[in-house]
Structure formats: structure tokens, C-alpha cells
Amino acid sequence: MIEWQIPLAILATIMLAPLVGGLLVGIDRKLSARMQGRMGPPIIQPFYDLIKLFSKDALVSTKMQLVSVYVYLTSVVLSLVMLVLGQDLLVLLFVLALGSVSIILGAFSVRSPYSQLGAYRELLLLLSYEPLLALFVVGVYLATDSFMVRDIFSLEQPLLLTLPLFGLTQILVLAMKMNKSPFDISASHHAHQELVRGVLTEFSGPYLGIIELTHWYELVLLLGLTVLLWATNVWVGMALAIVSYLAVIVLDSITARMTWRWTLQVGWGIGIPLAVINLMTMYLVRP
Amino acid sequence: MGSASWLTGGLILLPACAGVLCYFLSAARWRNALILLTSLLLIALSMLVFMRGGLEYTPRSGIWHVLVTWADAVLLAAFFFYGWKRRNVLVMALVLLQAAALGYVKVVSGEEAQPLFVADWLTITMLLIVGIIGSVVVVYSIPYMRAHEEHLQLTRSKQPRFFLLLLLFLGAMNGLLLANSLPWLFFFWEVTTLCCFLLIAHDDTEPAWESAYRALWMNLIGGAGLAVAMVLFYHQAHTLSVREIVEGHSSSVAMLLPLVFLCLAGFTKSAQMPFHGWLLGAMVAPTPVSALLHSSTMVKAGAYLILRFAPALRDTYPSYLIALIGGFTFVMAAMLAISQQNAKRVLAYSTVSNLGLIVACAGLNTPMALSAGVMLIIFHAISKGLLFMAVGVIEEGIHSRDIERMEGLFAKMPFTTTVTVIGIASMLLPPFGVLIAKWAAIESSVKLPVATVMFVIGSTFTVMFWTKWVGKLLSVSPGNPPVRMERLHPLYLGTLGLLAAGATAFSLMVAEVLNRLVVPAVTRYYGSAGFATDMPVASEVGWFPVLMLFLVLVLAFLLPLLFIRIRRADVAPPYLCGEQVEEVPDVRFRSAGDSIEEVVAGGHYFEYFFGEARHNRWVNAVAVLLLILMFGVAVL
Numbered sequence: 069m070i071e072w073q074i075p076l077a078i079l080a081t082i083m084l085a086p087l088v089g090g091l092l093v094g095i096d097r098k099l100s101a102r103m104q105g106r107m108g109p110p111i112i113q114p115f116y117d118l119i120k121l122f123s124k125d126a127l128v129s130t131k132m133q134l135v136s137v138y139v140y141l142t143s144v145v146l147s148l149v150m151l152v153l154g155q156d157l158l159v160l161l162f163v164l165a166l167g168s169v170s171i172i173l174g175a176f177s178v179r180s181p182y183s184q185l186g187a188y189r190e191l192l193l194l195l196s197y198e199p200l201l202a203l204f205v206v207g208v209y210l211a212t213d214s215f216m217v218r219d220i221f222s223l224e225q226p227l228l229l230t231l232p233l234f235g236l237t238q239i240l241v242l243a244m245k246m247n248k249s250p251f252d253i254s255a256s257h258h259a260h261q262e263l264v265r266g267v268l269t270e271f272s273g274p275y276l277g278i279i280e281l282t283h284w285y286e287l288v289l290l291l292g293l294t295v296l297l298w299a300t301n302v303w304v305g306m307a308l309a310i311v312s313y314l315a316v317i318v319l320d321s322i323t324a325r326m327t328w329r330w331t332l333q334v335g336w337g338i339g340i341p342l343a344v345i346n347l348m349t350m351y352l353v354r355p
Numbered sequence: 356m357g358s359a360s361w362l363t364g365g366l367i368l369l370p371a372c373a374g375v376l377c378y379f380l381s382a383a384r385w386r387n388a389l390i391l392l393t394s395l396l397l398i399a400l401s402m403l404v405f406m407r408g409g410l411e412y413t414p415r416s417g418i419w420h421v422l423v424t425w426a427d428a429v430l431l432a433a434f435f436f437y438g439w440k441r442r443n444v445l446v447m448a449l450v451l452l453q454a455a456a457l458g459y460v461k462v463v464s465g466e467e468a469q470p471l472f473v474a475d476w477l478t479i480t481m482l483l484i485v486g487i488i489g490s491v492v493v494v495y496s497i498p499y500m501r502a503h504e505e506h507l508q509l510t511r512s513k514q515p516r517f518f519l520l521l522l523l524f525l526g527a528m529n530g531l532l533l534a535n536s537l538p539w540l541f542f543f544w545e546v547t548t549l550c551c552f553l554l555i556a557h558d559d560t561e562p563a564w565e566s567a568y569r570a571l572w573m574n575l576i577g578g579a580g581l582a583v584a585m586v587l588f589y590h591q592a593h594t595l596s597v598r599e600i601v602e603g604h605s606s607s608v609a610m611l612l613p614l615v616f617l618c619l620a621g622f623t624k625s626a627q628m629p630f631h632g633w634l635l636g637a638m639v640a641p642t643p644v645s646a647l648l649h650s651s652t653m654v655k656a657g658a659y660l661i662l663r664f665a666p667a668l669r670d671t672y673p674s675y676l677i678a679l680i681g682g683f684t685f686v687m688a689a690m691l692a693i694s695q696q697n698a699k700r701v702l703a704y705s706t707v708s709n710l711g712l713i714v715a716c717a718g719l720n721t722p723m724a725l726s727a728g729v730m731l732i733i734f735h736a737i738s739k740g741l742l743f744m745a746v747g748v749i750e751e752g753i754h755s756r757d758i759e760r761m762e763g764l765f766a767k768m769p770f771t772t773t774v775t776v777i778g779i780a781s782m783l784l785p786p787f788g789v790l791i792a793k794w795a796a797i798e799s800s801v802k803l804p805v806a807t808v809m810f811v812i813g814s815t816f817t818v819m820f821w822t823k824w825v826g827k828l829l830s831v832s833p834g835n836p837p838v839r840m841e842r843l844h845p846l847y848l849g850t851l852g853l854l855a856a857g858a859t860a861f862s863l864m865v866a867e868v869l870n871r872l873v874v875p876a877v878t879r880y881y882g883s884a885g886f887a888t889d890m891p892v893a894s895e896v897g898w899f900p901v902l903m904l905f906l907v908l909v910l911a912f913l914l915p916l917l918f919i920r921i922r923r924a925d926v927a928p929p930y931l932c933g934e935q936v937e938e939v940p941d942v943r944f945r946s947a948g949d950s951i952e953e954v955v956a957g958g959h960y961f962e963y964f965f966g967e968a969r970h971n972r973w974v975n976a977v978a979v980l981l982l983i984l985m986f987g988v989a990v991l
Binding site for chain 2: 125126127128129130131132134135137138139141142143146155156157158159162163165166169172173175176177178179180181182183184185187188191194195198199202203206209210213214215216264269270272329332340344347348351
């Protein structure tokens with residue numbers, strides 16, 4: 069990337085990602101509704117919701133809540149920008165984790181039993197998906213000899229051929245991070261089975277709006293990581309990302325929430341072994 | 356060479372002499388003045404060595420060798436006496452083993468290593484840590500021990516003895532770092548063991564003595580390892596010079612066994628599994644002791660020893676096993692920390708875990724891994740010193756070290772809570788130094804994927820236990836009256852503030868820390884440090900844009916904190932199913948029978964999943980197995 073293009077790329081990322089993310093969420097809602105035999109809202113409904121949230125009073129319980137929301141937004145946007153600029157994947161992951169930690173601390177900062185219980189569950193969720201993301205990064209390194217995203221694009225054959233099992237773990241990560249069933253232990257994305265919304269209970273109005281916006285950025289980021297699996301032809305990569313997104317939506321519709329123990333067991337009993345098997349194979353066949 | 360002799364003598368003898376003087380000064384005011392002065396001088400001395408860029412010194416007079424030999428005898432006799440006092444056969448046997456090995460070495464080896472004291476950049480880095488952080492902890496002890504003794508209602512102050520041991524400890528640490536001759540290193544090593552033993556037992560209660568004896572026998576195993584290593588080194592290479600061993604005979608297989616014995620010594624001192632028990636027990640001692648043991652002295656001596664001898668183990672199988680032992684300790688200690696409710700125990704497990712990471716870095720034995728290890732030593736020392744001191748102040752404030760009791764502590768002790776949160780953030784979050792070191796560790800571990808997997812999983816556990824704790828500290832009821840700064844002793848304010856500022860400033864200046872200390876320390880033995888020099892904090896395979904991250908993330912935190920005002924009308928009570936009592940500022944709700952109840956949101960520690968009861972046995976078994984394997988591959 070040439071010098072003058074960098075600010076443009078950053079600006080484009082910040083402007084376009086929420087549009088894409090919002091539309092993807094709209095499609096998700098439409099598809100989920102159709103699978104349940106409902107009409108479903110218009111595809112741009114998430115944007116209406118967001119505008120509505122921003123027009124409400126800014127109520128909070130503690131100042132830390134408000135700070136946590138901004139740090140969450142900033143760190144997710146920052147990691148997306150790092151992805152677009154081809155930066156270090158491991159650092160990207162650390163920044164992303166900072167965002168998760170921040171929103172968890174926001175939930176902890178109110179002495180509310182619902183919000184705090186949600187925060188603990190979000191931590192358990194983090195414990196389930198974070199190793200998978202980090203191992204994905206290690207896999208990328210073993211395939212490219214670099215942690216930099218930009219070096220993935222100079223590969224001759226797509227990553228998925230060397231990292232097939234990480235295609236699956238990325239789906240797990242996507243489902244867990246987007247709070248999809250059966251992994252929606254801390255708060256359900258479409259509020260499937262709940263009266264009180266876990267880790268998000270104490271956020272409302274514009275602050276909930278910012279969290280929603282951040283989720284869109286996060287969705288684009290996670291799908292972007294999946295695109296990396298077929299970076300030799302970005303269109304194929306995008307198709308791959310859309311397929312995994314559809315898989316998550318179907319999974320969300322056909323399953324119900326399970327316990328946090330089960331989630332942890334899936335992350336650790338299925339996700340990590342898949343990742344480790346893939347890594348071991350790469351290590352063994354490596355010249 | 357005049358100044359080299361003064362610096363060496365000052366670093367080792369000044370704290371020791373000041374300690375002895377403290378012992379005879381019963382007037383608290385004079386003693387405190389002396390302690391302050393000594394601390395300042397120690398900081399100055401370590402800075403002088405830093406500016407000098409190293410030193411080499413051999414005392415001209417042979418009297419010192421005779422003195423050290425006698426002191427060795429006295430030390431071992433003291434250990435034997437303590438073993439005899441409790442009829443502890445293990446302690447006595449280990450002392451006898453050491454005495455035999457040491458006596459043999461002293462008799463057969465004629466002349467001592469030349470030069471006797473050496474400081475290269477690794478030494479200087481450690482000297483700065485001991486000098487600065489050690490001194491800060493000693494200064495912090497002045498108000499702490501006064502409050503501690505008032506609390507215990509002692510009739511006769513034990514502070515003279517306490518400060519004697521504390522200062523002696525610092526002197527011995529400096530000696531251990533400077534010594535280039537293994538018998539001298541052994542002597543200082545044993546002095547730190549003795550100081551540690553006596554400091555843990557300081558409160559003279561049964562649990563204190565029990566923990567002290569556990570620390571004693573575990574560290575004596577290390578001492579025995581060191582003594583045996585000396586005998587073997589002398590037999591294989593006819594040298595007891597640290598420098599010659601590290602540089603000269605790196606390729607020979609026969610040197611592996613003594614090196615592995617040295618590493619065993621390092622493991623015990625740096626509380627690697629299965630020897631981590633003593634560090635957990637050590638927290639019965641007054642908090643400054645923990646702060647000292649965990650940050651700048653004792654455990655760092657073990658890590659230092661392994662980093663020091665790592666170049667001699669390059670590309671050997673034992674080196675890989677060291678990486679595995681360290682990695683295993685890193686993961687398991689972080690996991691067990693999740694289940695702990697006692698703040699000091701969480702800190703202790705976190706120390707064990709981080710030391711595991713340092714040891715693993717030494718075992719990986721690539722230039723960048725070594726750099727990561729040295730960086731971790733530096734940043735961990737600052738943050739952990741800060742955290743222990745903060746917990747000490749919290750304990751004084753709320754009379755508990757239970758994390759559950761720290762709920763909403765920000766409302767009661769805003770300053771202490773803020774520095775605690777800074778300390779935890781500096782252990783956990785980007786772009787602070789510990790995380791930069793962890794990044795370097797992970798990027799350098801990829802040649803040994805098992806280690807990478809361990810690093811990754813351990814890091815996740817780390818996030819979990821710290822976040823839970825910070826969550827408790829920050830959890831407040833809405834609508835509380837505005838918080839007011841708590842009243843603290845000025846020395847508390849100064850020491851805590853200094854370390855909190857240091858943790859932040861050093862992270863910001865990480866490129867400087869790397870270029871001034873870490874790169875020269877590692878390049879000396881590895882030819883390079885694994886970092887690109889033209890760009891700040893870039894490895895050969897990645898890039899950590901520290902300043903950019905700092906700018907963006909700190910702004911994202913500070914701008915809303917400082918510039919968004921919450922109107923009184925915008926403060927909402929938490930959701931309690933519509934049953935909350937609106938009038939009172941606390942969080943209460945109408946329960947059954949219209950009784951008014953306070954909301955209790957207890958913490959989760961996931962005992963069943965991550966608890967000691969479930970894991971201790973197999974974890975120790977695996978750790979012992981790894982140790983045996985390490986010896987196995989060294990022999991074969």
C-alpha cells in the first residue's frame with residue numbers, strides 16, 4: 069500500500085464496515101424469520117433500530133460503563149483497521165481481546181446480579197473462543213512464516229488447503245462471538261430465550277447503540293479473517309465467509325441455548341483438538 | 356579500576372552493613388533515616404553501573420576467599436541447626452550433601468575464576484531491578500511494618516531484625532548477580548535462601564514456620580543441585596568460571612548434566628512446578644516480603660540463573676524440556692489462579708505463571724525468545740511489586756485480602772484501587788510491557804508448537820483471572836456519594852505512585868528499554884536479539900506498533916472518562932425485575948413479604964473446573980515426570 073492510500077483505506081474501513089455489517093445482520097434476521105415461517109423485518113431494519121437507539125436518553129448507572137463502551141468500539145475498529153492495513157495478526161488479536169475485556173468490565177461495574185452473571189458467562193465464552201482464534205493465528209504463521217496479514221496475500225496457494233480444520237474452528241468462533249445459539253450463554257443475539265439480556269442488561273439507549281455498531285464491525289472483522297483463508301482470490305474468500313455465516317445462521321435457528329459447561333466443553337473438547345491436529349499435521353509435513 | 360571496586364563493594368556490602376547497623380539501631384527515626392539513605396544510595400549505585408556499561412573486578416587480597424569459605428561453613432551450620440531443631444531429616448540430609456560437594460570443590464579447585472565479579476548487560480538489567488524496585492519495596496516497608504506491629508500489638512519491636520534481613524537480602528542478590536565464580540555464586544545463593552527462610556517465619560506463628568520450612572527444603576534442593584553442578588563442572592571442564600562455562604564449552608555433551616543440575620536449582624528458586632508450593636506458602640509473611648520475593652529478588656534469581664546459562668544449552672534436548680516445564684507451569688498456574696479467592700494467592704499463582712513463561716523463553720533459546728524473557732523479568736518486576744504493595748495497603752484498609760470483600764473498593768480507596776487497576780492492566784492489556792513481551796514470546800515460540808499452544812491457552816486463563824478481579828474492584832452501586840481520596844502515609848503514596856507511573860512510562864518507552872538493556876544483554880551471547888533495529892518493536896516476523904496503540908487506546912479510555920459528564924437525572928438504578936427500591940442510593944429490592952433486601956452479587960471462582968482439589972495431584976505428577984525426562988535426555 070502506498071503512503072497516501074493509507075488514510076483513505078482507514079477512512080473507507082471505518083465508513084463502509086458498518087454498512088456491510090448492518091446489512092449482514094439484516095439478512096440474518098430475514099433468513100432466520102423465513103426459516104421460522106415469518107415474514108421478517110426489512111433488510112435495513114438494523115439501521116432503523118440503531119437510529120432509534122441513538123435518539124433515546126443516555127442513561128447509565130456508572131461512569132465505567134460509558135468508558136467501557138467507547139474502549140470496546142475503539143479496539144474493535146482498531147483491529148479491523150489493522151486487518152485492512154495488513155498488520156500483525158497477533159497484535160490484532162490482543163487489541164480485539166482488550167475490547168472484550170472492556171465490555172465485560174463495563175458489565176461488572178454495575179452492582180447488578182444480571183449484568184454480573186452475564187459478565188462471568190461472557191468470560192467463559194472468551195475462554196472458549198480466544199484460544200481458537202490464537203491458534204488460527206499460529207496456523208497462519210506456520211503456513212506463511214510471518215504474522216503479518218499482508219504476507220498472506222503473496223501466497224501462491226490458498227491457506228484453506230493447509231488449514232482446512234481452521235475453516236471449521238472459525239465457524240465456531242463466529243457463532244460464539246456473535247452470541248448465536250447454542251453458544252449464546254452470555255446474551256443471545258436475537259434475544260431468543262431471554263427476558264433479561266445477560267452481559268448487556270445494564271446498557272441502554274445510545275450506549276447500547278454503540279455496542280450494536282461495534283458488533284457490526286466485529287462481524288466484518290471475523291468474516292474478514294475467514295476471507296484470509298482464500299486470499300489468493302478474494303471473491304472465493306468472500307464466498308467462503310458467506311457460507312460460514314449462513315452455517316452459523318442455520319445453526320442458530322435449529323439449536324437452543326446450552327449450558328456454559330457445554331460451551332466450554334465444545335470449545336476445548338472439539339475446537340482446540342481440531343486446531344491442534346491441524347497444527348501438528350502442518351508441523352510434520354513441513355520440509 | 357578504582358571505581359569498579361567501589362561499585363562492587365558498595366552494591367554488596369553497603370546494604371549488608373546498613374542492615375547490621377539497623378539491627379543495633381532501636382530508635383525508629385534514625386533507623387528509618389538510615390533505610391531511606393541506603394535505598395537512595397543503592398539506586399544511585401545501580402544507575403552508576405548502568406552508565407558505566409559493565410564492570411569487571413577481582414579483589415587483590417585473598418582474605419575474601421577465606422572469609423567466604425568460613426561464611427559458607429557458618430551458613431550450612433545454620434541450616435543444619437534449623438533442620439535439627441525440627442528434626443527435619445530432609446533438610447539435614449540436603450545440608451550434608453551440599454557440605455560434602457562444596458568441601459570437595461574447595462579442596463580440589465585451586466584458584467578462583469578471573470575476574471571474580473563481572474557485570475554484563477544482563478547483570479546490569481537485574482542490578483537495576485534489584486536496586487530500584489528492591490529499594491522501593493524497602494521504603495514501603497517503613498510505614499507498613501509500623502502498622503503491622505501495631506496491629507499485632509507487639510511489646511518489643513522486631514523491626515531491627517526485619518530490616519537487617521531485608522537489606523541483607525538485597526546485598527546477597529547483588530552479589531549473586533555479580534559473581535562470576537560458581538562457589539561465590541553458591542554462597543550468595545544460600546544467603547538468599549536463608550534470608551527468605553527467616554523472613555517467611557518472621558511473624559513467629561506455627562503456619563509461618565511451616566511455610567518457612569517448606570521454602571527451606573525446596574530451596575535446599577536447589578542449593579544441592581548447584582553444589583552437585585559445581586563438582587561436575589570441575590570434573591568435566593576444570594573451570595568454575597560462569598563466563599567460561601557459558602561461552603567456552605557450549606557444544607560438549609558432557610556439560611549437559613551439570614547444566615541440567617543448575618537448571619534444577621533455578622527451578623526451585625523460581626518456583627517452577629512441582630516446586631511452586633513454597634511461593635504460595637510464603638505469603639504468610641508480611642506483605643513487603645512477598646513484594647520483594649515476587650518482584651525483584653529470590654524468584655528472579657532462579658530465572659536469572661536459567662537465562663544466564665541458556666546460551667550453553669542452545670539446540671539441545673534438555674533445552675526443549677526446560678521450555679516444556681516452563682510452559683506447563685505457565686498454563687497450570689494461570690488456570691489454578693482462576694479458582695483463588697485470596698488476592699495474595701492470585702498474585703502468587705500469577706508470579707509462578709509468569710516465571711514459567713520466562714523459563715520457557717530461556718528453554719526456547721532463540722535470540723528473540725531470550726529477549727522476551729528479559730523483557731518479562733523487567734516488566735513483571737515493576738507490575739508485581741506494585742500489585743503486592745497495593746494489596747498490602749488494601750489489607751490495611753479493609754482488614755482482608757479476600758477478593759469478595761474488595762467489591763466496590765473504588766468508592767472507599769480510590770487511589771489504591773486506581774494503582775491496583777493500573778498494575779493489573781499493565782500485566783494484562785495491550786499496549787503495556789508485559790503483553791509486548793508475551794507477544795514476543797509467542798512469536799518466537801513457533802518453532803516448538805507445543806510451547807505455542809501452551810502460551811496461547813495460558814494467556815487466555817490469565818485474561819480470565821485478572822478480569823474477574825478488576826470487575827470486583829470496579830463494581831459500584833449507582834448514585835453513591837462522590838468518592839474522596841483516602842488518607843495514606845506519604846511513603847505509601849510515593850512508592851505506589853512511583854511504580855504505577857513506572858509501569859506506564861516503561862511500557863511507553865519500550866523501544867528504549869529494548870535498545871538500552873535487552874538487546875545488548877542478548878546480543879552478547881546470541882549475535883542478535885531477534886528484533887529489527889530500524890523500526891520500534893518489530894520482530895523478524897511481525898510488528899507491534901506500540902506508540903500508535905498507546906495513543907488510540909489511551910485516548911479512547913481517557914476522553915470519555917474526563918469529558919463526558921453524567922447528569923444526576925441520567926443515573927439509572929440497575930435492573931431488578933421492577934422490584935427495586937428507588938429512594939435509597941444502594942441497590943435494594945422488595946423481596947417476599949415486602950421485606951427490603953440488599954442485592955448481593957457474589958463472585959464465581961469455578962472451583963469445580965479449575966480448583967486445586969481437582970488438579971493439584973496430576974499437575975504435580977506431570978511436573979515431576981517432566982523433570983525426570985529432562986535429566987533423562989541430559990544423560991542419554
